[in-house]
Amino acid sequence: MNSDQNQKSNQYQKQDQNEPKQTSGVIINLQNETEVQNYCQQVKNGEIQSTSVQLNKNIKILNLSEQYLQIFDEQILSQLQLLEKLNLSSNQLTKMPDSLNKMQRLKVLDIRFNLINSINGMQYLIGLQRLNLIGNQISNIDCLANLVGLKTLFISQNKISNIDCLENLVGLQDLFINENQISNIDCLANLVGLQKLLINENQISNIDCLENLVGLQDLFIYENQISNIDCLANLVGLKKLLINDNEISNIDCLANLVGLQKLLINDNKISNIDCLANLVGLEYLDVSGNYISNIDCLANLVGLQTLLISKNKISNIDCLENLVGLQTLLISQNKISNIDCLENLVALQTLFINDNKISNIDCLENLVGLQNLEASGNQISNIDCLENLVGLQTLLISQNKISNIDCLENLVGLQKLEASGNQISNIDCLANLVDLQKLEASGNQISNIDCLANLVGLQKLLISQNKISNIDCLENLVGLQKLEASGNQISNIDCLANLVDLQKLEASGNQISNIDCLANLVGLQKLLISQNKISNIDCLENLVGLQKLEASGNQISNIDCLANLVGLQKLLISQNKISNIDCLANLVGLQKLLISQNKISNIDCLANLVGLEYLQINDNKISNIDCLENLVGLQKLEASGNQISNIDCLANLVGLQKLLISQNKISNIDCLANLVDLQKLEASGNQISNIDCLANLVGLEYLDVSGNQISNIDCLENLVDLKELNISQNQIRSLHKIKEITLLALLYANNNQIRDISGLIEQLFQQVCGRRLIELRGLFYVINFVETKQCQACQYFHFANNQQNSRNRLQPFNRQITIFVFNIYQNILFVFQITLFIFINVCVPSYVILFTNMRFITLWTQMISFARTHISAITLFAADTLRTYFCIYMIVFICFYYWFFNWAYWLVTTFNFSWCSFNFIFCQIYFHLINYAFNIIRYFNFFIFWMQQFHQRKPINQYYLHKINKHPCGPTSTSSWKLNIFVSWSIINSFIIIIVVTNYFRLFSGNTTRTYKFLQLTGLFHKF
Incomplete structure (x- = not known):
């Protein structure tokens, strides 16, 4: 800002000081763009309230971006008839200034990133050549139909679903309509002048209209629903084509697009890419996330600089040996075992070979230009070849079989090293890697970390699940922000007292008894110290920045120090000796609270924690939970193993998705009738006799009401989404009403009085090859006829110990195949099983005999495979007399x-x-x-x-x-x-x-x- 502008700005400020409220008669002269900016800002701040503004009418360019303007002074635009460029971007405007309609000379208008939902009146700006409406809330753009002079149009990130109005804008060269709700783009067929077209992230499934747009150079159509791209065959001028994240399976049409420089076809359904063999101009190619197994066609693409072929089915990459220009190569998550072909790719800077079957990487020793190497998840045991790669900045070798990393001692440029999940016991070689910022060495056999004492640049250190007992060497690493040392043998952490930059500390599963050293770590946001020997946490009272605290499995009895930690969002203090939690009353920001397995009897202090989403109070001495009635944000509540008898307070918690109230004294659950969002309910081990209230909980997927006094489960017939059901140890006699539960995968109904399983038995073997276990111990009084199809997904039945009767009756089915199901005499019948199997392979009989026996269930699946489509019913013979008769007959036979x-x-x-x-x-x-x-x-x-x-x-x-x-x-x-x-x-x-x-x-x-x-x-x- 020049001196005159400073003087004018000071004049406004002085005037505002002397006269707080301007009168309408005062005239303010604005001579240039900067003065207009200052004026608008002062009006917004309430410093100037003048209604009379005089402008320099010769202003042609006006930039009022990022002024946080909510309304615009119409006086300004009404006087700028010569304005050609106007930038109102990144404000808070909710509508277009009316005075814009008269600006016939306006050529460039930028109003991106506002809150505008209507652009009516813009049809009068016939001189517009460039219009930017990105990031608003616009749903209708019909007013743009007359702006035939437009060359560039940006309307991305809006709510537009119809763009038919664009069909006449034949002068358009660049069109950005991505991130909307568009499904039809046929109107673009005539826009033959288009050079750049971005229609990504919409709902488009058909792009045939693009076949005539031969002038297109850049086409972005990723993240749509496109399956056919044959129309692109004629677009020979294309240089950039992004069609990733669609449903494309065939790309043969790309064979002639020899001008392509950048091609992204990742995350589709492509299995063959031979058509790319002639695209010798390609510099960037991404075919990740497809079904490709052969990439020999890439052998001639010597111009490639970036190649991404991760997440495919590739096992051989020998064709890459000639691509000496490659700088970035990602071949992760394939089936590759040999990478010797890479030894000549000396230009490589980034190489990702993780999650393959590679055991030898000696071929990398000459790739001295390598900066980033990701080789995790392989079978590598030797990395000596890396000792000369002094340019490495990032090295990821986790989840391998590496035991020795001495070769890394010369890689002084390393900034990030991940070597978790190996067999490393010695890391002394890291002593000189002073540039290291992140070291991850969890899950190894390391016992000594003294070599880290000089790595003062470390910001993140992960050494969990090792054999470390002493961490005194960390006391000088004052730059540490994240330290994970769980699952070791550490007993003393006093060395952490000076690490004031620590934001996250994980030290669970150690032998720590004193944490007073943490008192000064006021920057801590996450502290995990579970499963230790800590009894006193008073030192935490000043850590007001804590957001997450895990201290379960200790010996803590007093938590009053937490009263001031108002920033806490997650608190996990289960398995301690806590009896009083009144200090939590003010922690209104808590979202997750786990206080199970303590000695708590009163939780009234939780009444104000309206932000709670997850509350776990299992295995305490709680008898009253009325305080929870206002916690309407609660999504998961676990209160099992208490002395609760009344849960009426839960009636208003309509957001509950999971409720666990087992092992209490509850007899009435009618209050649950309105909890329609419930997905999981565990109420076993109570005194419940009526569950009719569950009839409306159609979203339930898991239900456990075992160990109650329930005799009627007719209310469950509407719970069609149930996947697991446990009704054991009740007084149930019939399962007929659950026949429509087609998704049921696990069913437990043992220890009841079941006489009717007509709701399940027909489908018991209907998809026999998919079953894991079938257990029918005990006898049934009667098996009724089944005519419906249900429980097709069922994988586990358990009906042990139901009502027995020696006069069991047979109920046959009107079907072609009868199956006899027994659970005894397994040894006697083994020979006959084998014989029967041989016979079935000789001729197809009218009947099949199955003796249910878990050791031979595989044999049964083979026997029945030829007739699966005919099996629709089962006959069970359960009479003791019949069993005896049949076994005698088998012996004789x-x-x-x-x-x-x-x-x-x-x-x-x-x-x-x-x-x-x-x-x-x-x-x-x-x-x-x-x-x-x-x-x-x-x-x-x-x-x-x-x-x-x-x-x-x-x-x-x-x-x-x-x-x-x-x-x-x-x-x-x-x-x-x-x-x-x-x-x-x-x-x-x-x-x-x-x-x-x-x-x-x-x-x-x-x-x-x-x-x-x-x-x-x-x-x-x-x-x-």
């Missing part, structure tokens, strides 16, 4: 099978009988035996059921009989004459089997044809 095989083998070897014919007859007989077994079982079970009903003198359930009649395993009727027919047919089958077996020798002594014809005549094997 196995003996018969053994005898038959030996007899048949003797027959074949003695008479040179054809193995082919033998196999055929063997399969015929085997199939018939299986069919016979199922006939016997189904008649036997029906007989048991009929006798059951007769013995109890109850009428046969007609619904049950109807289902049996329709079932292929059941009889067509229950009338006595039909039953006799079925029984008779079974007896006849038995005789026929005996006849066939006993006469085989005689039959085989004749010719084979006669035998085969006899078998055909019997009609036994027509199904085969």
